[in-house]
Amino acid sequence: AIERPVNFIRNIINDDLAKNKYQSVRTRFPPEPNGYLHIGHAKSICLNFGLAEDYQGECNLRFDDTNPAKEDMEYVESIKRDVQWLGFKWAGDIKYSSNYFEKFYQYAVELINKGLAYVCFLNAEETREYRGNLKEPGKNSPYRDTSPEENLALFEKMRAGGFKEGECVLRAKIDMASSFMCMRDPTLYRVRFETHHQTGDKWCIYPMYDFAHCISDGIEGVTHSLCTLEFQDNRRIYDWLLDHLDDFSRPDRPFQYEFSRLNLEYTVMSxxxxxxxxxxxxxxxxxxxxxxxxxxxxxxxxxxxxxxxxxxxxxxxxxxxxxxxxxxxxxxxxxxxxxxxRTMAVMDPIKLVIENYPEGEIESIQAPVHPQNEAMGTREIFFGRELYIDRADFEPEAPNRKFMRLAIDKEVRLRNAYIIKAERYETDADGNITTVYCSYDPDTRGKNPADGRKVKGVIHFVESTKALPxxxxxxxxxxxxxxxxxxxxxxxxxxxxxxxxxxxxxxxxxxxxxxxxxxxxxxxxxxxxxxxxxxxxxxxxxxxxxxxxxx
Ligand code: ATP
Ligand code: MG
Ligand code: MG
CATH class of the missing domain: 1.10.1160.10 (Glutamyl-trna Synthetase; Domain 2)
Structure with missing residues (x-):
């Protein structure tokens, strides 16, 4: 039974299931372990794990760890802890994109063999120049028509450490005139001599997000791959790659859908x-x-x-x-x-002395833990001659008739205890109030005064000898x-x-x-x-x- 409100993603899923496109739903939450999770990630976690729960499917936790320079095990551990704390269970073992490095390599080889990927030696500036802009189509890289055999040898050499960082990249051969800039022969692999937190020094080439993400989804049998709106254009690469790889070009392959990210006022999330x-x-x-x-x-x-x-x-x-x-x-x-x-705490204390209360005596009071829920029971609090109240709860002269706190000659109720009346007060050398002297009405504990007088204000307190700093x-x-x-x-x-x-x-x-x-x-x-x-x-x-x- 689906009780959460319908949204466009649920509509898509309902439709997919009705058409038997998939037999069950599999989502994934794919954080990059390069920082701690924030409330924006919580939105994505609740969405992905929530959908899996509601459709009796499963949700994978996958570390999108293809960028070793910024990643760390500290983040991996904190992310696991946070997802569990939010109350969700991932399917089976935790997944790491880095587990698929060998498979990614083989899929890159498949593209090279199909003439759909090439090793490009343009430097960063040339690459930018060749890419063109939104008004102008790009130019083909001079390396674009190298034969698959030659590209395979170059790619093997890349893997073997035969090229320096930045010397070359592997690119998909898509369309240098596409109106989607990201489709102008996107980079699939780059050279990085970095130690990886999972694979150590085994690799010196690392796949790009656009290449690794869709293939990881494919390997894991993800059905609905949900990401934020800034990946809308990248969906073209996602589809192109899966449609050109034999293992994934099926109607029940994963599809990507985008939703808006959470932005929260008065904070930053990047x-x-x-x-x-x-x-x-x-x-x-x-x-x-x-x-x-x-x-x-x-x-x-x-x-x-x-x-x-x-x-x-x-x-x-x-x-x-x-x-x-x-x-x-x-x-x-x-x-x-x-x-x-419920509890009482005094955060900016001044002393309150009840002069008609017997010296040395302390009484115990059972106060409700929750005034609206008796089942939560009671707690023991104390009352005596010397208490603390909050500085803001006493003013020598009530500023107006609506003042519901303590003032000289005015009565208030001490929460869970008696009605008191302020008589006089003391200040320190700077004029700050230090002590208020009061009297209490012994017949008002937990009940109204017998003479019918109304006391509206209630303030909180703690008994001074039992209170803890x-x-x-x-x-x-x-x-x-x-x-x-x-x-x-x-x-x-x-x-x-x-x-x-x-x-x-x-x-x-x-x-x-x-x-x-x-x-x-x-x-x-x-x-x-x-x-x-x-x-x-x-x-x-x-x-x-x-x-x-x-x-
Ligand atoms: P940043 O861009 O700040 O590095 P990120 O989006 O790259 O953040 P990831 O670790 O890659 O961070 O995010 C994991 C998942 O959480 C992604 O699917 C991403 O879309 C989602 N996500 C991240 N930030 C938000 C957000 N503010 N609102 C909703 N989902 C988010
Ligand atoms: Mg990021
Ligand atoms: Mg990301």
Whole structure:
């Protein structure tokens, strides 16, 4: 049963299955291991793995590792971890394009034998010149009509290390007058004396993306090969190659379909820019909670369910657009509102002394873990003579009648506890408030005052002797403009206040908060325990309680 909304890709698949073009669906997610995955990749993962799930097919995880210079095992490991964390299972063993290097070579030989590929010795500048432009057809390379025998010998020599980097390439013989520039005899192989993370020094020629991708899809029996719109023109090469190789020129071969990539406001998604942020130490690594990487968002407190839900909300289309951050945040809020246990945390503490409360006495209170879900049980909190409240919750004089917090001679309820009234306060030498002195009404714990007076304001607190010191990391957008990628210098538009650290207190029950476990710190936002710094209590703010983006 397919419950997800119909989109143009589902229409294609439904149609293909109805016509018996394929017996089952196989997709693939093909990251290049040259960086960490980001939220844009999550869109592609949810699409490819989601389709496989819904059609009872399979989805391969394939490392598109044909460009050894920029790739690394660190990225391979992080990508596996991120896909699993999102909740998906790949079909069988992990695939590597580099596993097919010998096969790729043989398919190149097939093209050479068919007179459809040649070794070209034009240098980069000449190649550009010969290619022509959109207004003018290109010119044939002087090497284009070399015989298959001669080309085979040259290609073997390329493989054997007989040519220097840049000296020659293998090109497909397609059409130097094509209106698709990419079809003007695209490069299939180049010489690179690089050590590869999977194949070591076995190879000194490496296939290009356009050659390796369609053949990898063919080898793996992929049916629907989904990629982003910038590969639209390359689809011609994809089709040309598969149609000219005997193993793949069948009606049930893979076909490529393009969808629009995710662009998210106030962040960047290009790997080049993400690398720059990490290398220039503008963030604290790939998993900095401000990064749009899956590992950063995980550390920030995003849940797999929220990212999958986000992918559903934005859907799949062929229209390029910029997605508002508010959509992502709505997805995580909607998840956490239901599942996150409630707790009280004071992030900018001042002391509150209840003068009519017996000295030395502490009382225990069972507070609900989730006010709307009794099944989540209760937690133990404490109340006593000395508490902490947030600085913002007290003003000596209420600024207006709508002020629902504490002021002198005004009453508020302390969440889960009693009604109190502020009597006087103390300041330090600079005039900052340090302590508020109050009285409490002992007959108001968990109930309204007997005399019928109405107390509307509620503020949160922690009991001072039981409270645990904690650090709170409050994050804001990483950039000050919606589309930093289009700036000349995107580092110039970094938000200097993207991280604000506050030191305060949490309930004692938070001592053993598991890393990445989400909490709603009531009235403050959703937070989770940091998964990297664990020797003390550090909490990352995942998201505020309400949308602050549209202001
Ligand atoms: P970059 O261009 O920044 O290097 P990439 O697209 O080359 O990124 P890959 O590792 O090749 O990164 O991407 C793996 C898969 O994820 C591809 O199928 C790609 O289309 C998809 N993908 C990458 N970025 C996005 C995005 N922003 N939105 C949707 N899909 C994406
Ligand atoms: Mg790339
Ligand atoms: Mg890519």
């Amino acid at each position: 790997k080049r820019m993400l690398h720059q942020l990490v290398n220039d130490k503008l963030v604290d690594g790939w998993d900095d909670p401000r990064m749009p990487t899956i590992s950063g968002m995980r550390r920030r407190g995003y849940t797999p369910a929220s990212l999958r839900d986000f992918a559903e909300r934005i859907g799949i289309s062929k229209v390029d657009s910029m997605t508002e951050m508010g959509i992502l945040e709505a997805a995580i809020r909607d998840d956490l509102n239901v599942v996150a246990p 904690a650090e709170f990391r409050v994050y804001d957008r990483l950039f000050t403009v919606p589309n930093p990628a289009k700036e000349n210098d995107f580092e110039a538009v970094l938000n200097p206040d993207s991280l604000i650290i506050k030191n305060g207190f949490v309930e004692p029950g938070m001592a053993d908060a598991p890393v990445e476990q989400a909490y709603q710190c009531e009235r403050e936002g959703y937070f989770c325990r940091d998964n990297k710094i664990t020797d003390r209590l550090v909490f990352n703010r995942t998201v505020a309680l309400r949308d602050t983006w549209s202001q």
